[in-house]
Amino acid sequence: MRFTKRWLLPGIFALMLAGVSTFTVRGQTPAAPQASTVPVQSTAAQPAASQQAYSLPPDKLAKAIALSRIRNILDIVGSLWQIVVIWLLLASRFAQGLETEIKRIASHRWAQGVFFFAAFFIILWLSGLPLSMYGHYVERSYQISVQSWAGWFQDDAKELGFAIAITTPLLLLFNWIVRRWPRRYWLGAWAVTLPILVIVFFVEPLVEPLFEKYEPLQAHNPALVADLEKVVERTGTEIPPSRMYLMKASLKTNGLNAYVTGIGATKRIVVWDTTAGRIPNDEILFIFAHECGHYVLNHLPKGMALMAESLFFIYWFCAQFAAWMVARFGVRWGATDLxxxxxxxxxxxxxxxxxxxxxxxxxxxxxxxxxxxDVFGQEAIHGIVPDPQKTAVAAFNDLGKAWLDDPNPSPFIEFWLYSHPSTQQRAEFAEHYDPWANGGRGKFFAK
Ligand SMILES: [Zn+2]
Known part of the structure; x- marks a missing residue:
């Protein structure tokens, strides 16, 4: 699964979509992680400890370190900046002034809400523009992105329009719930959040063509489709060739990716055209098998169930926190009523x-x-590719090289920002993971 930042524009959805937002083979932010939680199967002969499973040539290494530093700073500063902007809107009484002004212009309550939240998104977008422009400048100068500034602005503006069109009605709904049930609104908000999430997951692949170009994979690379079908069969993932797409990512990036997206009738596999034909098909099979793992292991429903539980407490806590802010700053901010x-x-x-x-x-x-x-993916290609360990390690090296992932990220950065184990950790695990050695069996596949 995969979520792009256009879904995350408003902080509220960043939270709501947390947890199930990151099932790609590679995170939107630099890849990442902790010690492997599954014991590494040791094989008789292991390579020397000094040889890292994921390594870059010296020139790329220097670039990867510099780029990762900038990406990490942008990531953290971006999140904090959003908080600062909302705080400033309140503390400067700009928000209150805006609300008063809109009430003067529009008489209908819903229209007032639409104007207010649309203005809020535009302000949030404008205030974040210098940071996101800098981000694009950096990705371009490191040749990760190849998108022109005009194209980039067009995409960014489209994302804003999309956020206004989709998210404004949702905020109106939540705002209405708060007004309707001032004491228990967090419970109402909690009840409507999950159905909304399911709809978002279902609709996501249908919205993507607004932003990216897709072609049937069959027309472009029938050999790859035939190989993918072997993985489909072995994993029991029901994706026919008609639901396999090639995304024209090369118009915008040199990065690699492939993912499964959608649920039920919209479920499909997408392979970037920067990936198909550029790295060996075996590696794409591993990436695809990893994605199948998310589906077969029910990560989406599990993530949702966990989120349902935690959001119950999170929404409750946010309600207390907001009540405290109103009590403490409400009069000064002109926000005495949530x-x-x-x-x-x-x-x-x-x-x-x-x-x-x-x-x-x-x-x-x-x-x-x-x-x-990752474990599932490596097991799933067993018997399909000659050497799953080698294939997985090669895939991580190719992914890391294409995105310039830092081979040695700081543990704190991994802990805070990484939605995926670091490329290094993943490659190291893959290198040593061979459950079939010495007559053993896999965790998910007997053979
Ligand atoms: Zn994944």
Whole structure:
């Protein structure tokens, strides 16, 4: 599964979508992790300890280290900046002024809400523009991105339009719930969040063509489709060739990726055209098998169930936190009622802060799922490719090289930001994982 940042624009959804948002073979942010949670199967002859499973040539290594530093800083500063902007909107009484002004112009309550939240998104977008522009500048200068500035702006503006069109009605709904049930609104918000999430997952692949170009994979690379079908069969993932797509990622990036997205009738596999034909098919099979793992191991429903449980407490906590903010700053901010538009921003502020604080928890869970999918993927290609260990290690090296992943990220950065175990950890695990050695059996496949 995969979620792009356009779904995450508002802090509230960053939180809601947490946990199930990161099932790609590679995170949106630099890949990442902790010690493997599954014991490494040791084989008789292991390579010398000094030889890392994932390594880069010296020139690329220097670039990867420099680029990772910038990406990490942008990631953390971006999250904090969003909190600061919402806080400033409240503390400067800009939000209250805006609400008053809109009430003067529009008479209908819903129209007022639409204007207010649309304005809020535009302000959030504008305030984040310098950071995201810098991010694009950096990715371009390291030749990860090949997208023109015009194309980039067009995409960014489209994402804003999309956020306004989809998210504004949702915020109106949540705002209405707060007004309707001022004491127990967090419970109502909790009840509607999960169905919304399921819909988002279902609809996501249908929205993607607004942003990216897709072609049937069969037309472009029938040999790869035939190979993928072997993995489909072995994993019991029901994806016919008609649901295999090639995404024209080369228009925008040199990075590699492949993923499974959607649920039920919209489920499909997407392989980037930077990947198909550029790395050996065996490696793509491993990446695909990893993705199948997310489905077969029910990571999506499990993630949702966990989220349902935790959101219950998170929403409750955010409600207390917001109530405290209103008591402490409400008069000064002109936000004495959480049910007002300005008051709702206080709640969004609380959710954004809590979401940021919970990022390591969310990422820790995600890394757990990703590691499981790695194990599953490597087992799934057993018998299909000649040497699963070698294939997986090669795939991680190719992914890491294409995205310039840091081979030795700091443990703190991994803990806080990485939705995937680091490329190094994943490659090391893959190198030593051979459950069939000495007559053993796999965790997910008997043979
Ligand atoms: Zn994954």
């Amino acid at each position: 049910g007002s538009r300005t008051g709702f921003l206080v709640l969004l502020c609380a959710i954004t802060v809590v979401g940021f604080a919970l990022e390591p928890v969310d990422n820790g869970l995600s890394r757990h799922f990703e590691h499981q999918a």
